[in-house]
Amino acid sequence: MTTSTVTAAGTAGATAPGLGFGVHFTAHMVVSRWTPAEGWAPLELAPHGPLSLSPAAMALHYGQAVFEGLKAYPAADGSLALFRPHVNADRFGRSARRLAMPELPAEMFLDACERVVRADAGEVPRGHGQSLYLRPFMVAVEPSLGVRPAQEYLFAVIASPVDYFFAGGYQAIDVWCATDQIRAAPGGTGAAKCAGNYAGSLSAKAQALANGCHEVLWLDAAEHRWVEELGAMNFFCVGRGENGVDELITPGLSGTILAGNTRDSLLTLAAGLGIEVAQRPVSVDELTAGDGRITEAFACGTAASVVPIGAVTAGSGRALIGDGLPGKVTTRLRDELAAIQYRQQADPYGWMHAVELN
Incomplete structure (x- = not known):
C-alpha cells in the first residue's frame, strides 16, 4: 500500500467556512x-x-x-x-x-x-x-x-x-415513499453496515430528488406497507397511544433494520425524560392518514443527528406530518442529545469517551 498527501479541495488538508458533509478530509x-x-x-x-x-x-x-x-x-x-x-x-x-x-x-x-x-x-x-x-x-x-x-x-x-448533513441545517425535509424498490429483506444484509446496501439505495434516492424530495422512505419487502428506515437513517414518529398519551414510536429491530447508535440513544433519552416509548410497526397509511394521530416524524443517525420529516409523498399524494415543521418532541430530543455530545450538560449515561490529547 502506498499513500500520498494531497491538498486539493475535497481532499486532505482542505477546509472551508462552509464545510458541508464528507467533502474535506484531515491530514x-x-x-x-x-x-x-x-x-x-x-x-x-x-x-x-x-x-x-x-x-x-x-x-x-x-x-x-x-x-x-x-x-x-x-x-x-x-x-x-x-x-x-x-x-x-x-x-x-x-x-x-x-x-x-x-x-x-x-x-x-x-x-x-x-x-x-x-x-x-x-x-x-x-x-x-x-x-x-x-x-x-x-x-x-x-x-x-x-x-x-x-x-x-x-x-x-x-x-x-x-457541519450539517443537509445543507439547510435543522429544518423539516420532504421524503419520497419507495414502492417499487426495497432496501432490505429478511435473511439479507439489512442489519449490517455494508457498502452494497447503500449502492442499492442510490437509484431510489435519485428518484426522490427528481420528485422534489430530500430522502427515501423505505418500506418492508413483503407487503410494501410497513415503514422501516428513512434513507440511511432510523425512523421515528410521535403519535397518540391507546391511553390517550403521546408516545414515541419506532419500528422494532427485525433483521432488516440497522441497529443505530443514535436510535438507541434517543430511546434511552426519551425514557429518561418521561416520554412513553413504543417499538411497533408503523404503516405508511397510518403515517400519511392526516387524521391527527401522528403529529411528528423524524429520522436519526450519526451523520445527520435528528432530522424532522415535514411531509411524505406516497401513492395518494403529498401528506403533511403535523404542521410540516419540526415538532416539540423531535426538537427536545435533538437538543438533549446535542447537549450531552457537546458536553453542555451532564452525561448521566457515560456515553462520551474522552480522547487524551498530546
Missing part, C-alpha cells in the same frame, strides 16, 4: 492489514492519501466492504470526546461476521479512532453543530476472482470535519 489516516497467517498488523498512522490496490482486489468484484460512522465532538474547554464508540466497534464486528470478514478487536477499533482524532485535533471544527466525522472501514484486498471470502483485508480510519 492523517490509520491503516492495518489482515492475513490468516499474521492476523491484524499493528496500526499505522499515515498521511491521508490514495490506496494502492490490485484491480483484482476482491472488494471491487464481490463487495466485501463494511464501514462505520462516528463523531468526535468538541467541548468549550478544548477537549474532544467520541460518542459511544464501543457501540460502533461492536456493530463493526457484527457487520464483518455477516460478510464473512475477519473481526477487528473492539480495543483496536477504538485505538485507531483515537489516533486519528489525536493526530488531527487541530483540524476539528468548533462552530455550532460542527464535529469531526470518522469513517472506519474494511475492504477485501486479496487479488483473486475466486468466489469465496478473501484472504487479505485492509482496515482504515479516515476523518472529515463536518
Whole structure:
C-alpha cells in the first residue's frame, strides 16, 4: 500500500467556512492489514492519501466492504470526546461476521479512532453543530476472482470535519415513499453496515430528488406497507397511544433494520425524560392518514443527528406530518442529545469517551 498527501479541495488538508458533509478530509489516516497467517498488523498512522490496490482486489468484484460512522465532538474547554464508540466497534464486528470478514478487536477499533482524532485535533471544527466525522472501514484486498471470502483485508480510519448533513441545517425535509424498490429483506444484509446496501439505495434516492424530495422512505419487502428506515437513517414518529398519551414510536429491530447508535440513544433519552416509548410497526397509511394521530416524524443517525420529516409523498399524494415543521418532541430530543455530545450538560449515561490529547 502506498499513500500520498494531497491538498486539493475535497481532499486532505482542505477546509472551508462552509464545510458541508464528507467533502474535506484531515491530514492523517490509520491503516492495518489482515492475513490468516499474521492476523491484524499493528496500526499505522499515515498521511491521508490514495490506496494502492490490485484491480483484482476482491472488494471491487464481490463487495466485501463494511464501514462505520462516528463523531468526535468538541467541548468549550478544548477537549474532544467520541460518542459511544464501543457501540460502533461492536456493530463493526457484527457487520464483518455477516460478510464473512475477519473481526477487528473492539480495543483496536477504538485505538485507531483515537489516533486519528489525536493526530488531527487541530483540524476539528468548533462552530455550532460542527464535529469531526470518522469513517472506519474494511475492504477485501486479496487479488483473486475466486468466489469465496478473501484472504487479505485492509482496515482504515479516515476523518472529515463536518457541519450539517443537509445543507439547510435543522429544518423539516420532504421524503419520497419507495414502492417499487426495497432496501432490505429478511435473511439479507439489512442489519449490517455494508457498502452494497447503500449502492442499492442510490437509484431510489435519485428518484426522490427528481420528485422534489430530500430522502427515501423505505418500506418492508413483503407487503410494501410497513415503514422501516428513512434513507440511511432510523425512523421515528410521535403519535397518540391507546391511553390517550403521546408516545414515541419506532419500528422494532427485525433483521432488516440497522441497529443505530443514535436510535438507541434517543430511546434511552426519551425514557429518561418521561416520554412513553413504543417499538411497533408503523404503516405508511397510518403515517400519511392526516387524521391527527401522528403529529411528528423524524429520522436519526450519526451523520445527520435528528432530522424532522415535514411531509411524505406516497401513492395518494403529498401528506403533511403535523404542521410540516419540526415538532416539540423531535426538537427536545435533538437538543438533549446535542447537549450531552457537546458536553453542555451532564452525561448521566457515560456515553462520551474522552480522547487524551498530546
